[in-house]
Amino acid sequence: MARKKQQEDQPAGAPLWMTTYSDMVTLLLCFFVLLFAFSTVETQKFDQLMQSLQNAIGVSSSGILDGGNTLFPNDFIDQSLMGDLTAGQRNELENFRELQETLESYLQEYDLETEVLVSQESRGLMLRFQDNVLFDPGKAELKPRSKEILQDIAEFLRSPELKDKDIRVEGHTDTVKVNPTSIYPTNWELSTGRASNVVRYFIEEIDMDPERFSIAGYGEYQPIAPNDTVENKSKNRRVDIVILRSEYIVPKSQ
Structure with missing residues (x-):
């Protein structure tokens, strides 16, 4: 009888704590609804951004990796970010495109479009040379033909629109180890030596301002393709000349 009496004294329905819990969940739901209401998502811009990122990392809409493209010059940036640029930045971008x-x-x-690629990236305008255009395998001395190409490139680098732009020259290799008899003990030295010789040619032979230049050698550690085939290794052996946008220029010390 005592047990029956106790059961009759309990209130019917859910426990009392459930009321407090449900109130809390309802308040949280209202909070997130308000956050969503205050935010705006432009579907077209979001889709363009996703497409731009997929192109940049070489991922197609099917999820398959293929050749990547640069992120900078696309409709998303043209339509959505051009308004955020200053007049000087917009003018600089137009100059780079021209x-x-x-x-x-x-x-x-001159039938060089397969050996030298020109593209826009976030840092600026990039010229990518496959190593066979400038150098013989495993060497860092400029080939005679490459000097003619660099002379023509120098004319563009000295144009009024670019005369105040800094230039970064970057050397890269594949994973094949250098010949033991080479003066370059590792790919680090080989990649740096190639970048250095390009800069030296611009400065010593064409008389360009040395303060505009910087160099970097990355060895085999910044590949643009897997080092698993002869073709991919050829892509990774390259020298990049980057004409830097203004915001990437390091101020000179006084």
């Missing part, structure tokens, strides 16, 4: 078109025309005229 320069890119001029360089691409030159490369097509």
Whole structure:
């Protein structure tokens, strides 16, 4: 009888703590609804951004890796970010695009478009040379033909639109070890030696301002393709000349 009496004294329905819990969940739901209401998502811009990122890392819509493209010059940036740039930045971007078109025309005229690639990236305008264009395998001495190409490139680098732009020259290799008889003990020295010789040619032979240049050698550690085939290794053996945008220029010490 005592047990029956105790059961009759308990209130019907859910326990009392459930009321407090449900109130808390309801308040949290209202909070997140308000956050969503205050935010705006522009579907077109989001889709363009995702496409841009997929292109940049070489991922197609199917999720398959293929050749990557640069992130900078696309409709997303043109339509969505151009308004955020200053007048000087917009003018600089237009100058870089005009320069890119001029360089691409030159490369097509001399059948070099497969050896020298011109593209825009976040840091600026990049010229990518496959190593066989400038150097013999395993060496860092400039080939005679490459000097003619660099002379033409120097004319663009000295144009009024670019005369105040800094230039970064970067050397890269594949994973093949250097010949033991080489003066370069590792790919670090080989990649740096190649970048250094390109800069020295611009400064010593063409009389360009040395303060505009910086160099870097990355060895085999910044590949753009897996080092698993002869073709991919050829892609990784490269020298990049980057004409830096203003915000990437390090101020000179006084």
